[in-house]
Amino acid sequence: GNSVTQMEGPVTLSEEAFLTINCTYTATGYPSLFWYVQYPGEGLQLLLKATKADDKGSNKGFEATYRKETTSFHLEKGSVQVSDSAVYFCALSVDDKIIFGKGTRLHILP
Amino acid sequence: SAVISQKPSRDICQRGTSLTIQCQVDSQVTMMFWYRQQPGQSLTLIATANQGSEATYESGFVIDKFPISRPNLTFSTLTVSNMSPEDSSIYLCSVGQGETEAFFGQGTRLTVV
Numbered sequence: 001g002n003s004v005t006q007m008e009g010p011v012t013l014s015e016e017a018f019l020t021i022n023c024t025y026t027a028t029g030y031p032s033l034f035w036y037v038q039y040p041g042e043g044l045q046l047l048l049k050a051t052k053a054d055d056k057g058s059n060k061g062f063e064a065t066y067r068k069e070t071t072s073f074h075l076e077k078g079s080v081q082v083s084d085s086a087v088y089f090c091a092l093s094v095d096d097k098i099i100f101g102k103g104t105r106l107h108i109l110p
Numbered sequence: 111s112a113v114i115s116q117k118p119s120r121d122i123c124q125r126g127t128s129l130t131i132q133c134q135v136d137s138q139v140t141m142m143f144w145y146r147q148q149p150g151q152s153l154t155l156i157a158t159a160n161q162g163s164e165a166t167y168e169s170g171f172v173i174d175k176f177p178i179s180r181p182n183l184t185f186s187t188l189t190v191s192n193m194s195p196e197d198s199s200i201y202l203c204s205v206g207q208g209e210t211e212a213f214f215g216q217g218t219r220l221t222v223v
Contacts, residue, residue: 043202043214044153089152097158098155
């Protein structure tokens with residue numbers, strides 16, 4: 001079946017540190033891959049996406065590359081800010097349905 | 111893009127009662143989706159609501175427990191029936207799927223006591 005596995009949190013980093021949140025997936029067919037973010041008190045919103053192998057999604061300094069060979073879509077940012085504190089969800093879309101990972105809570109300390 | 115208004119934003123309900131959650135979209139959409147997010151868990155799709163037809167439920171969810179209405183292309187409701195504490199969750203309405211961006215309401219935080 002289709003599933004998403006992402007690293008468990010919470011992840012706590014100091015400001016300007018490098019961030020990686022791992023995400024791997026299992027899917028039949030050729031899914032699109034997404035990272036969604038949920039800031040405190042707000043709804044989920046799309047952070048970035050990639051629709052085919054080797055695509056790189058990027059937004060707000062975050063990047064993730066669709067790696068078909070390793071079935072991964074790891075989220076990275078070179079220098080995090082306090083304002084990046086949020087819950088991050090890796091997700092895949094196949095057959096017009098979105099399947100989410102469990103979410104990773106990120107705390108950035110000033 | 112789409113703006114989704116969901117209400118109530120939160121509620122505390124007695125077990126055995128029912129709560130209806132409303133979802134209003136600022137544009138016409140074919141499909142609307144209802145999710146549940148249990149504490150510390152991922153979002154789980156409950157059902158897909160198409161205008162003019164019965165909702166399609168995912169495994170583990172049934173119409174008697176989660177009846178859904180879709181009277182037009184901008185509005186849907188989800189009812190959580192005969193509630194128990196295990197139904198305490200955040201319920202989210204969503205539009206847009208596939209390769210495109212999905213948009214979410216801010217969710218309804220339900221606590222059943």
